[in-house]
Amino acid sequence: MNILVLGSGGREHTLTWKLAQSPLLKNLYVAPGNAGTATIANNIAMNVNDFEAIGKFSKENNIDIVVVGPEDPLVNGIHDYFLNDEALKEIHVIGPQKKAAELEGSKEFAKKFMMRHNIPTAAYQSFTKDTVEAGCEFLTTLNAPYVLKADGLAAGKGVLIIKDLKEAQDSLREMLIDAKFGDASTKVVIEEFLDGIELSCFVLTDGKNYVTLPTAKDYKRIGEGDTGLNTGGMGAVSPVPFADAEFLEKVETRIIKPTIDGFQKDNLPYKGFVFIGLIKVGNDPFVIEYNVRLGDPETEVVIPRLEVDLVELFQAVGNQKLDEVSLQIKSAAATTIMVVSGGYPEAYEKGKEITGIETIEDSIVFHAGTKLNDGKVLTNGGRVIAITSHADTYEEAIKKSYQSINKLHFDKMYYRKDIGFDL
Numbered sequence: 001m002n003i004l005v006l007g008s009g010g011r012e013h014t015l016t017w018k019l020a021q022s023p024l025l026k027n028l029y030v031a032p033g034n035a036g037t038a039t040i041a042n043n044i045a046m047n048v049n050d051f052e053a054i055g056k057f058s059k060e061n062n063i064d065i066v067v068v069g070p071e072d073p074l075v076n077g078i079h080d081y082f083l084n085d086e087a088l089k090e091i092h093v094i095g096p097q098k099k100a101a102e103l104e105g106s107k108e109f110a111k112k113f114m115m116r117h118n119i120p121t122a123a124y125q126s127f128t129k130d131t132v133e134a135g136c137e138f139l140t141t142l143n144a145p146y147v148l149k150a151d152g153l154a155a156g157k158g159v160l161i162i163k164d165l166k167e168a169q170d171s172l173r174e175m176l177i178d179a180k181f182g183d184a185s186t187k188v189v190i191e192e193f194l195d196g197i198e199l200s201c202f203v204l205t206d207g208k209n210y211v212t213l214p215t216a217k218d219y220k221r222i223g224e225g226d227t228g229l230n231t232g233g234m235g236a237v238s239p240v241p242f243a244d245a246e247f248l249e250k251v252e253t254r255i256i257k258p259t260i261d262g263f264q265k266d267n268l269p270y271k272g273f274v275f276i277g278l279i280k281v282g283n284d285p286f287v288i289e290y291n292v293r294l295g296d297p298e299t300e301v302v303i304p305r306l307e308v309d310l311v312e313l314f315q316a317v318g319n320q321k322l323d324e325v326s327l328q329i330k331s332a333a334a335t336t337i338m339v340v341s342g343g344y345p346e347a348y349e350k351g352k353e354i355t356g357i358e359t360i361e362d363s364i365v366f367h368a369g370t371k372l373n374d375g376k377v378l379t380n381g382g383r384v385i386a387i388t389s390h391a392d393t394y395e396e397a398i399k400k401s402y403q404s405i406n407k408l409h410f411d412k413m414y415y416r417k418d419i420g421f422d423l
């Protein structure tokens, strides 16, 4: 099998690391990749949204499977692009077609989907420029805090949670009239605030069958004690200790099954990962959002816990034979801590030399924003490296990750020292 992974983060290094372990693998490529993927695969300088270049490369290199890491190319229709080309249509693309990727591409589309299939989620209404005053009126019928969501993709920044009514009404006007999030806020979803604890669950589906992957919890804020600005994610833990068997049973019957059935009923072609952002209110699960890909850094704890040949698993997705695959999950816990560039998620410097990586033995080093330069590994992004560890308990795993981080160094390096402490 020849496989091409699209993306350049910790998620993609983790997928590449797992794929590289398969005896079924012949050639492994990552576009564009990072310094970590360069050591186990061939990095190809291609943009993940340059479908023409990706198609041409796939033909020339007899690619069998394309694994799409980030949401952008999916929402832009990379799967459809392959299906519409005689020479590419037999290639398995892991990731939904454009129509189904709307589940992440449009919050309103996702809400309507959940309503149609009776999947528990916060009550909502959506508004446009023409109905902005009705939106302000609707806000007066809700209790604080107010949740405003830009309908489209806004790089994880399109959700505002506001305590004050007047401020929420002003923000609604800014989003709809002043295009605060550009085209993404042409429509705004206003929803009921749900008070609970968040976790994520991951499903891999072939459109008909599915397998449920381990749960994970990520830490979104930059500061300790979950304070400060939102980031892509500063660390993750799997499994989630507060998601017991009874709760997971509810997730399966009330959320996962109706979601996969919903894809079929609505004719949404879906072969790929579904990332379901959940909130546990009392003892009941509600859906906060769907993403049509794996999470980052959740992948860095979920994928290492799978005891399966990932190439075989992706083949089964492509051939709609996931029912024939049995998925074993390591009982040991996994944790990951993100090491980031000082200043992130605001301005930060790149090009700092990273040392000590080769001295880390008790953890797995997944690269995110790194690049190779003259044999040196340099920082090349906000999130730089994820340090994943396994242990019988998540407490021990976290301890291991922190011990490993002590061996790592680069100028202005930062990480949260409290990952998992709230559990």
Ligand code: AMP
Pocket: 122, 147, 156, 159, 191, 192, 193, 194, 195, 198, 277, 288, 289
């Ligand atoms: P999203 O981009 O939809 O994941 O939203 C970003 C974050 O906003 C989530 O991770 C939650 O912390 C929070 N959030 C979104 N919707 C709600 C809601 N209805 N109630 C409470 N918190 C929410």
Ligand code: GLY
Pocket: 218, 232, 233, 291, 294, 295, 296, 297, 298
């Ligand atoms: N860690 C959250 C995400 O990948 O969207």
